[in-house]
Amino acid sequence: VEFDGPCMKTEVPGPRSKILAQQLEGIQSVNRMLDVYTQTASIPIGYNHPALTKVMTDPKNMGTFVNRPALGMMPPEQFFEKLVNGLMAVAPKGFSWVQTMACGSCSNENAYKAIFIWYRNKMRGTSEPTPEEVRTSVINQVPGCPDLTLLSFMGGFHGRTLGCLATTHTKAIQKLDMPSFDWPIAPFPQLRYPLDTFKRENAQEEAHCLEEAEDLIVKWNQKGRHVAGVVIEPIQAEGGDNHASFDFYRKLRGITKHGCAFLVDEVQTGGGSTGKIWAHEHWGLDDPADIVSFSKKMLTGGYYQKDGFQTDMPFRIFNMWLGDHTKNLLLTEVIKVIKTENLLDQAKRSGKVMLEGLYNLQVIPPPLPLSRARGIGTFCAIDVKVEDTCNNLILKARNKGVVLGGCGTQSIRFRPALVFTEHHAHLFLDIFNDAIAEL
């Protein structure tokens, strides 16, 4: 049925949900709601899309569902075809290799490993290790386990396993008490919004951050703790939807010519909500990255890699399952739907309605302290000055049938699915407006 607006019968959570919650069962709502958060940006084409239901009810897929294959050892019959029509059909320009993984964390962990292997091979001039390297690697010692580093950015989020966590710098609660690697961390530009109004100030801020990043690489290389790679998000999502200009990323790419690999983490930005499948495609670079990692909306995790990052020997990048083939089957359909239903263009159009609406809310009375509306496509956010007010607003919107999520300490982030139309954007703005009026 056509979706013609939320329809609320109770407050949220509803009475049934409250009973379920008492059994630790959480939230099951009989309400119809407009989800502008979608399980943290991980539902690509909305709930219960018939194309996906069809995949799951197709008897010829049953074997994959009930007998999970170890993809590295026993690739199933359709594996190659699904990769060609799925992940490779939307590969960023210049990428001819893809490695599937199961979640954002193992995607980044393994991308880091691919970078370390590539860097050491380059240093050593060969992929053949010395006997001393072989011996020491097993016991965590140099030279087998070298003292290589990765450069990351303050406010960046790349996952929570210990390797990823060493490059994550968002909230203390995520990192407190965990042993970590002492690796270089550069400042991420703190821009003023709207970007067009503060061009000069923002350019200065970005220049300063780039200088720091380059300095760090040079210094750490000098002290023998080489920077093997730089890892960054096209929009810092968990960190509070922090943007940098496309120019910043182009210049950063230039700086990586100090011999580092450039890894663009598209776990949250990838999949179409910015109006392109990959947010980094907005930068307008011929050679924007060496590795691009993904998960969430892509259903499967994994990463694309340039020639040269493929491992030289089997089992260096490997794990038990290497993803879940069920997700590849679903993704192939998602990509078909994105193409046939022109969902990227729709994300651009809906995003425009949304961002303009958010701009208006910032300036029109009632003068609630809303600020820093920002976004690309439907990947938008707005700040609410007081943290309590922010949470309150999210709650009020929820009781009016709109699911939202916070990010950073006082931002609300909007992460609708790709089936979010201009009509939905207007609906959302109306309800959001009402919620604000009630504050």
Next chain:
Amino acid sequence: VEFDGPCMKTEVPGPRSKILAQQLEGIQSVNRMLDVYTQTASIPIGYNHPALTKVMTDPKNMGTFVNRPALGMMPPEQFFEKLVNGLMAVAPKGFSWVQTMACGSCSNENAYKAIFIWYRNKMRGTSEPTPEEVRTSVINQVPGCPDLTLLSFMGGFHGRTLGCLATTHTKAIQKLDMPSFDWPIAPFPQLRYPLDTFKRENAQEEAHCLEEAEDLIVKWNQKGRHVAGVVIEPIQAEGGDNHASFDFYRKLRGITKHGCAFLVDEVQTGGGSTGKIWAHEHWGLDDPADIVSFSKKMLTGGYYQKDGFQTDMPFRIFNMWLGDHTKNLLLTEVIKVIKTENLLDQAKRSGKVMLEGLYNLQVIPPPLPLSRARGIGTFCAIDVKVEDTCNNLILKARNKGVVLGGCGTQSIRFRPALVFTEHHAHLFLDIFNDAIAEL
């Protein structure tokens, strides 16, 4: 249909498979084979079990399959019930908490994190961090990111993400070129088989390893690099199916009373193939572990934890999906089948047939250099002295319709599903015998 033996029409891979393999599609066989490897021990109750097909075709599960819920944020309606009838129905004695994860690596990574949090809270006397800890944690520095360590064993395998990898010590190829943590590593007993014949020698070897482990803990604690936990497998699987006596594990548990948490990694041993759901249940201890991690045959990943290892604040142990609810639905059925079909007893019986058969192969002519037959339940292995002969034997068996896998450098490991009967064990032995005769 009742399985009455392999039926080979071609060599393996077959002609169709060869075509598919040329497209990178890998192996799809029209043969009927006896799988004694089961995707590295990850198919619990055999292929295409009707109970699992039923789960996947049940329309009321469709929502879970096509709309993957973020389990930490939006637990679905049946989440609690499925945990109670699934994971909690087979919880090891004394464990009242379970945390779901998606694979063996994130299970161990997060178990490690739970241990570090627990240990720091204990050291600090409170879960409330100092402002200095909060500030430094975000930038990877002490005291926020403390210099805690984990003790692991040579030959142990706990996963390949950077945290897990620091405790993995099997093959150089898995660790080479990866930055790691300098953490203590104890020797794992190198026993002689059959265990009964070499009781005295083995007891000495184990005493020596225990002494070393205790020494390391005391020394590392003294130098301020506290050992927060000890991590070990009940049988070192990837390392070559290395066993230690139950007495060794009981004494090791005693040594952890130096203030360390004791983490038993049951990723490969868990799920029933040893004749008990958890291999560590064979040790006969009232308090065998603080944390038990699992994956593979359990379909979902995760870990059980004792009281006190639950985190004090939300979002300290967290990730995007926290597993995949589809796997919980399947696991609940697997556990029902294990109970109603008495599959643990069957694993004991089939295992007995298998191990006795392997013993016989070691001593009866033709005198092939087979040795060190060992196992608990169907979780068995045997060594082939020469690496090439070992691979050759695996290949010959495969062409006769039996799928086997190697481990370590010259062991063959047997990892049948729980539906593997005594009849299958005899079939396997006959074919294995024939394969040996052809060498």
